[in-house]
Amino acid sequence: MESDVVIIGGSAAGLMAAVTLKKRTPEKSVTVIRNVNKTPVPCGIPYIYGIMGQVEKNLIPDQGFIDQGIVIRQQNVTGIDRDNKTVLLDNGEQITYSKLIIGTGSKPFVPPLPGIDKTNVFTITKDPVHLQQIYTALEPSKNVVVIGGGFIGVEMAEQIILMGKKGTQEKSVTIVEMLPRCLMLACEEDFCVEIEKELEKVGVIIKTSSQALEITGQENVAGVKLANGETIQADAVIIGIGAQANIDLAQACGLDSDPRAGIKVNKYMQTSDPDIFAAGDCSTKFSCITGMPSGIRLASVACSEGMIAASNLYENKRETLGALGAFSTVVGGRAVAAAGLTSKAATDAGINFIIGEVTAPNRHPGHLPGSIPDMKIRLLFRQENGEIIGGHVSGGESAADMVNIVATAIQARLTAEQLAVMQYATHPLLTSSPLSYHVMLAAENAAAKLG
Amino acid sequence: MESDVVIIGGSAAGLMAAVTLKKRTPEKSVTVIRNVNKTPVPCGIPYIYGIMGQVEKNLIPDQGFIDQGIVIRQQNVTGIDRDNKTVLLDNGEQITYSKLIIGTGSKPFVPPLPGIDKTNVFTITKDPVHLQQIYTALEPSKNVVVIGGGFIGVEMAEQIILMGKKGTQEKSVTIVEMLPRCLMLACEEDFCVEIEKELEKVGVIIKTSSQALEITGQENVAGVKLANGETIQADAVIIGIGAQANIDLAQACGLDSDPRAGIKVNKYMQTSDPDIFAAGDCSTKFSCITGMPSGIRLASVACSEGMIAASNLYENKRETLGALGAFSTVVGGRAVAAAGLTSKAATDAGINFIIGEVTAPNRHPGHLPGSIPDMKIRLLFRQENGEIIGGHVSGGESAADMVNIVATAIQARLTAEQLAVMQYATHPLLTSSPLSYHVMLAAENAAAKLG
Structure with a gap:
């Protein structure tokens, strides 16, 4: 062929x-x-276990691709x-x-832990068969430990709680994370705290600054032993520590x-x-x-x-701009989104930066339906030339698209000054006031510091 | 002083x-x-009459300004x-x-119509006292005619219907618009149609391609006579035809x-x-x-x-980029947002342009909660150099922030090619798939045509 x-x-x-x-x-x-026989929606995987309730509901249909004349083989x-x-x-x-x-x-990274090969210890892959095995193992489980408090870990933990609420077996879910906060590699610390609070509200137990030392049990996992000596009971373990x-x-x-x-x-x-x-x-x-x-x-x-x-393929036409870390998530009632460098990443890269930030409702006046009074944005700009290098947004659904203004600005190398004087659409029922539209005002606050 | x-x-x-x-x-x-004694939230004015129910709920509090040392005098x-x-x-x-x-x-423009000075015929100003007079007149009214189907007219019409539903007097509301569609100066026609459908769903009667010729009645308004000979009964008339x-x-x-x-x-x-x-x-x-x-x-x-x-004021530091038409609105269950030129405005300005568009759910997979299966974007780019000159988005709440990616791109003079290869944050519960994120895919569809 x-x-x-x-x-x-x-x-x-x-x-x-x-x-x-x-x-x-x-x-x-x-x-x-x-x-694999089907392609799962990669970012949808955690939601199989809670909101969706079925692996099949998280598959990308092949038909649209086949209709375009693309041959797909397994x-x-x-x-x-x-x-x-x-x-x-x-x-x-x-x-x-x-x-x-x-x-x-x-x-997926597999940590070299004693007991890692026990039954019901899973990494997350994009194979529907494997995802179904995880489903089958989680369903009857009472105690679940999630090793790794990154995006997969955080989202899995929330969804496994939900799985328990929807099903017959309520679940206790514990996240074990080595760093002081969940999502800490990706997010500014106070935004991590917002997500941790939402996780705790839905009942997730969070053990940060904690290291898993061993998976205990016989053939089946029975627990996760931590460096502090504590052992957390576990009928199933999910490992999400990167790839x-x-x-x-x-x-x-x-x-x-x-x-x-x-x-x-x-x-x-x-x-x-x-x-x-x-x-x-x-x-x-x-x-x-x-x-x-x-x-x-x-x-x-x-x-x-x-x-x-x-x-x-046939002629070099396009260059990559380079990779941008741009993502959003939502836990409980709060969406958190980020693009570009965190303060720590910028510092580690030796970049001097200044910050512009704003907390303002996402409605104007702020009492209108759907209001999130404390929608928050933080933008980071290079001290030397004012170029934007990162930004975080938290609030409701619209945080995910607002952060893409930030993503666009980073990739276009726009400055605080440019973002401050630009005009942005606003509406009482959809956004903050034009006096305090988050991107504009945060940029202006930074521009004022830059002088 | x-x-x-x-x-x-x-x-x-x-x-x-x-x-x-x-x-x-x-x-x-x-x-x-x-x-005026207080400053109303300008864009909030229509919502006084429906959602808010009180002029006082739509005032910008002075205290925040006074606290900064700003003196405000009436x-x-x-x-x-x-x-x-x-x-x-x-x-x-x-x-x-x-x-x-x-x-x-x-x-506000006041059209030179016979009868325009009758009682209960109002333009919209930013004076709380005047806005209260409108409130008082609308409350007992059964039939209301809104002359002008622009943003103020459309939003007022929906909110006056809601006022009737919340109060004791149900209302019949008719929009009289000279152009073939409501919002036609601001929006592409199919986006206008979306809003008109939503207006009709909530019960607004729309008479487009219709011209008001006369305000009838004695001292009080009794009706609005149209150029086609029809007279629409009216206890109150709202005029929103520009300023x-x-x-x-x-x-x-x-x-x-x-x-x-x-x-x-x-x-x-x-x-x-x-x-x-x-x-x-x-x-x-x-x-x-x-x-x-x-x-x-x-x-x-x-x-x-x-x-x-x-x-x-003391040193010329900043230049305006020029005015950008960027706005959003929401009627019924649909938000429509636009920035920059419509196809008609671009044609009128003698600009050759190509279009990239996408309709895709705002969730992935598309069955997730909050899904709007037909979230739509249309972007316009200059044929000669690929620069973006306009865009429309319709869908849910996030349309209002997505259109600000478009607004930013227009003001930064980004091209279809730049927007196509950029990376954007996506999340199953917040946005479309990364394969079809609206801004990216619409830009790529246009870039493919530009070659």
Whole structure:
């Protein structure tokens, strides 16, 4: 079999690449090979266990892609024969390509804990079969420990509580996090505190500055032993402590790659083989703010890279701006969103910055329906030139889109002065007042300090 | 009395100027003179009549300004003596200034209709006393006609229906609009249709392509006669057909000004007298997109101009980017927001443009709670260089912040290509999928056409 373009991996980077190709070069045949039967919505995975209640409800339908002429295959790729430009499948089949995109994603970190192999200890992968196994294990569980208080851990913890409330078995859920706060690598500390408060309101037990030392039990997990000597009872353990690039295929066929950083790519998302591109969690990245190597692995980055890779297969047309950490989450009644550097990350990068911040209702007057009186924004700007390098927003649903004003501004390298004098749409029932629209006023507060 | 800075007008431009001065030059004394006892939230006015139910609930509290050391006076200004740098008040008092900011706003257009002076025919002003008179007249009314289907007309119509439902007297409300659609000067036609559908759902009768010819009745209004011969019964009539700059004081003291365009200002918001600045609805504007004179009068523009004027009093530090039409509204269950040029406005300005659009749920997967399956975005880009010149969003609450990504992009002159390759935060419970985040995908769809 042959296909003009073969894409290995059917998640964010792979699917976005396929769609982009069909939009820009519809005459090219495109085959996506994935090792799972269906592609889950990656960021939706935690919500399988609570709100959705079924793995099937969190799958990306293939039909839309098939309708565009994209071929989707379920098969394990066993190797890439670069000399013959052929991908080898585990059923013995070979697919020749003109151009290849590798989007093999990441593998969850597995901490080297004694007892890690016990039954009912799970990392999170994007395989629906595996996600169903987790579901089956969680459903009857009474005590669940989540190791890692990052986004997956926080969202899983809330949803497992909800699973208990919807089902027959109420659950006690404990997050064990090494850092002093949940989400601390991603968020400013006071925004972490907001999320922790919401977690506690729904009943999650949070143990920060805590290290898991051992998974206890016989064949089945029975508990998690912490460094302070305490053992937390557990019928199931979820591990969400990050992921590393899946470079196995790339390494095996001799592409430049690094176990920590990923498959080496240039700004065109091209690997050391000019006919092979890589995108998403599996490829190397640099920060769009500092230019330094970056470990940010997000579906939003993967989509952007997949689009760029697909656009460059036959001619280098687009460069990546570099990876931007931009995300949002919602726990209980509070949404928290961030883009770019935190104060700590900026300090660590040696950047002098000034802060502009605002707390104001998301309605005007503030008593109108849907009001969140303390919607909050914090923006960070380089001292030297006023360029925005980061921002956090917390409040209601609209925080997720407001932070994308920040994301846009960071990637366009706008300054506090530019953001302060810009005009923004406001409405009594939808936003804060035009006198205090969060982005404008925070930028102006910073601009006033910058002088 | 003397004050370093005197500001005439206590609405958006004036208050923003006062706050900016206290932030940037706290040592300067600032006096705001307004001709009303309290400042209403300008965009909140329609909601007085429905959701809020009281004029008092839509007032901007003075205390926050007073706490910053801003003096707020209620007085009519009778003249400006530029030679003596003195403002004359109707109580005989004089206030000398070092710098003066005029923020006298606009006056509603009053159409030259026979019968316009009858009792219970109202334009909308920002005077709480007048707004209360409207309230008192509307409360017992059974039939209300709203002349003008722009933002004020549309929002008033919905809220008057709600007033009827909350009160003892149910109301029939009819909008009479000359153009083929409500909101047609501001919005693309299909977005106008969305709002019209919502209006009809709540019971508003819409008569577009209709012209009011006469207000009928004895002393009190009894009806509105249309050009087609029909007469609509009316116990009260609300007129919302636009506003013109209030240049009376400026003209009287010899500042360059134009009855249609406003008080002439340069990019620093400085009038023909270097010690006098003007901002908001009363001052001349140019479009930030075309550079041509603009009639856009919005609180968001006023705030930006007030901030810029205040920053330039003692040294020209900031230039306006020009006025941007950026607004949002919500009727029934649908929010519609727009920034920049509509297709018609772009065509009228002689701009060749291409369109990128997307309809996608605001959740992923799309069945999650709060989903609006048909959240829609349309972006317009210049054919010649790909720069964004306009955008519309409709959907839920987040449309209002998403359109501010568009507003930011327009003012920063970003291109379809730039917006397409940028990364945006997404979350299952807050936004569309990263594969189809509205701004990104619409930009990419346009970029693919631009080639």
